[in-house]
Amino acid sequence: MNKSRHAPDIWLLIPILLLLTIGMVMVYSAGSVLGFRNYGDSFYFVKRQLLFAGLGLAAMFITAKTDYLVLKRFAKPALLICFFLLVIVLIPGIGVVRGGARSWLGISSFGIQPSEFMKMGMILFLASWLGREDYDISSFTRGLLPPLALIGSAFALIMLQPDLGTGTVMFGAALMMVFTAGARMKHLLSLGALGVVGFAALIAAAPYRLQRITAFLDPWSDPLGAGYQIIQSLYAIGPGGLGGLGLGMSRQKYSYVPEPQTDFIFSILAEELGFIGGLAVLALFLILIWRGMRVAMSLPDRFGSYLAVGIVCMVAVQVIINIGVVIGMMPVTGITLPLISYGGSSLTLMLTALGILLNLSRYAR
16 A cells, blocks of 8 residues: 655644643642642642653654554554453452552552553554454444444453443444444444443442432532532632633632542633633644544545544543533543543553554545
């Protein structure tokens, strides 16, 4: 296959770097109080974020320079390694429990989340699998069911931790890839009905998930329990108004919003920078997603197109869920805002994935 290569899409690179910069500033602002209280260092979280950002930018540079077709050879072994990590993290004594979920592998405060690796591993493998010229996904039993069974297996292992947020992002991005590959709508709708039943069963199986649904519908029914996070998040967003209270002037980061530097960092951003600041961040994400989809539609091969779709949908689904939770439009799931929230594995792997997207943009027509 002949491919002409040019410079990466600058309109894809600019929002990535701007969002990362905004994230650094907000991790310091949102996490300074908690860092000083717990570790005696207001810069605790931002210093670690800078470390992981450095690693992520180095990985982004490498993946942006490496021909994306090279990745195709590693799709299968990468997925097998991801499944292996998802299994061993469930073993007591090996997997580390944080926040009520056995989702981490590592020592002390340093660790990795295998579920984060699975998001990219699944996207890479599906792009290779669905991109085969002889693959016919319009067949229900031989075309659609095999990839859905694979996606369902990974989702089930993630739910055993449990980590509904990351599992939902992986599942959503993978499902969009299957849809883009040409799956028949009637097949997807039929399976979607079964999925709703299964999702309801997952909620019913764990009382805390049902509490989150109840808190989402009426947070004031349990203001000091299940509804606490949503209420405190809205208390942060409301006073922010149009222009915000000013950078560093948040009140809710003083032990009101739990873990303000991670899942609810957008509420602190809206409190300090106001509606204008929040809208600017959303505009940057929209530019990133728009340019990413342009890349996907302009690539000369199916593997590259599906890979771009998967990465863009991973970002889009994660942004929608995180901000939906923060503004009270979705139940609390526990998921970071890409490039903005504090987090080692999530930030490093997101930058690596966006490096691949930048690489793909070099071959777009």
